[in-house]
Amino acid sequence: MMMLISALLALASLHTSQAEVCCDMNTLCDKVDEAINEKKRFNLMSANDACKTQGGYLLELEDNKERDFTYSFVKKIAGDTTHFGTGGNDVAEETTWVYYNSGKPVPTEVTWLAGEPNNSGNKEDCMVFWMSREGLNDITCDHNNIKYVCEIPLGCEA
Structure with a gap:
């Protein structure tokens, strides 16, 4: 899908002010501006609101190609x-896994870690990407100090 997005990373004390990513998910189109220290950390509900203030939404993975690209980009x-x-x-x-913004189902082809999602304690309702294990996991939505990725559509020329 040809779509130019800007990934804003609020990652622990690292926040990327702007990073434009090409539609084909293989190359960086423009540049990643300098990282700035970000003292605020969020739970996923607040992170979703923070993305909205930037004109975007929490990351919606469409397939494993985008999942793999996002992993490499964040790393x-x-x-x-x-x-x-x-x-x-x-x-x-x-x-029934869906995305906050679009309401679309999380594609079944997007790979979770083995045994996940498991809804541990009957309270894990939000999807995270575990970097060290390179896969998706479910956690509680009120987990504090979460790092997150916002997706901001900018339009794309083929």
């Missing part, structure tokens, strides 16, 4: 961060 920007939040959740109906 280059943030190094060995533990995990980052996405817009995936099953808050409305357990085991």
Whole structure:
């Protein structure tokens, strides 16, 4: 899908002010501006609101190609961060994973870690990407100090 996005990374104390990513998810189109220290950290509900103030939404992975690209991109920007939040959740109906912004289902082809999602303690309703294990996991949505990725559509020329 040809779509230019800007990924804003609020990763622990690292926040990228602007990073434009090409539609084909293979190259950086423009540049990643200098990282600035960001003292605020959020739970995923607040992170979703923070993305909206930037004109975007929490990351919505469309397929494993985008998942793999996002992993590589975040690793280059943030190094060995533990995990980052996405817009995936099953808050409305357990085991029915959808995205906050679009309401679209999380594609079944997007690979979760083995045994995940497991809804541990019957309270894990939000989707995160665990960097060290290179896969998706479910956690509580009120988990504090979450790192996250915002996706901001900018339009794209083919």
